[in-house]
Amino acid sequence: MALTQIQIVQSLGESMTWLERELNWGVPITELRHLTGRIGELYTALITNGQMATEVNQSGYDVVSGEGERVSVKTTGRQSRNGHISFNVSTLDRVDRIIILRINLEEMQIETLFDGSVDKARELMRCANDEGSGRISISKLIKPRKSVRQIPKVKEVRWNGYHVSELENGSIEVAYRGKNVSPCKPYLRKIANTLSISTLNSNGNRYNTRQLGSLIIRALNDEEP
Template identity: 40%
Template sequence: MPQVLSQSQIIRSLAQALEWYEKEMSWGVSSGELNHLTGRIGELYAAMVTRGQMALETNQRGYDVVSLNGERISVKTVTTSTHVTFRASTFDVVQRVMILRIVVDDDVVSIEEILDCPADDIRARGPGGDGNYVVYLGNLTSGLDRQNHNAPRSIDKHANVRDLKVIAQANHGSHKVMLYENGSILVETDGKLEDTAKPTLRKIAKEVGVDTLNGAGNPKNTRTLGSDIIKALT
């Protein structure tokens, strides 16, 4: 009998999958080699936000998640792809579509919602030349795509973090390490913001005796390393 997961089990599984993804990336594995893990992360995320269940049958036809409200959801999760394809032969059973992107921003992995809409919106576009439905991700600024099933839950990674509140900071020589209320770590050197914080953080960590590896022996991500440096300096 297939196992039904509780919401707490789904949330824990998603956290574990994201942690494993970060480990693989730290080992130098390319995102293209993590397709199975990428897909599982997307399915777990969709099941979490819809309070639903992942499809219980192996090779489930057409959809990946069933929401609490009974919607059959096809979930596509990408990293660098510029489009996704829905097979017309199985799309007839789909009621809702979610397209997600795995974002690795300065070695921190997060999930961005690109599109969440009724499947009928995709059908209304008509199939492509091969008879399947293709969604080009660069075109997701149209009115259709703005009328999402739910409001987007992701924040533009280029948003001005410096408009947020600094909740902790520390100085070391010409460097200032700042922790913002959204968890981001930024570093200034001689008053100029570093494009990427990690190299400077590694340098500071070596100088002040902060370990750059976590308890499992893997490199700390930017947020953890920055927070540990601030603690060591204050």
């Protein structure tokens, strides 16, 4: 039975919550492929106003969009530019569109790395013959950071060797003993626990990096004489 859009939203939220719980238990993202794959398919069904494929292990595609496109969905939890995304080239003739997603573990958000036709995906593939597997390097999908002007800090606080800053664009930076640390969320949680600041919002969900960093800055600034 097809899921309604409301059910897709609910299932996606629950799956993201479960993923974060597993990560907090110390399970590496590489061991949660079944969960990240499900999250990617639900997210794609949501943004395309579509439905999950009707058959289990549907050959070639995972989602049928609201426009009737057969969409192959690939989801990765890799945070670096290393690695690749693999495809079964022999089933690409059953696909109209390819979407590659990445779960940003820092913000627990879903990012779109690629959304295009099979032909455009083939242009990025290595070994993209008519049989076997084709691979797209993640480095081809993630644009390198450009050298841009330094984003001004609008708020900052120092505490016990930590330097927590909120940038003009809302991002949070954390330095410990003069050295920037990344990802910074574990350090923010450690600070919050020491200061007895809850890391959960009123709905029982964890604050993301921006929200938690902003709370810590506000709390420490309020303590200053």
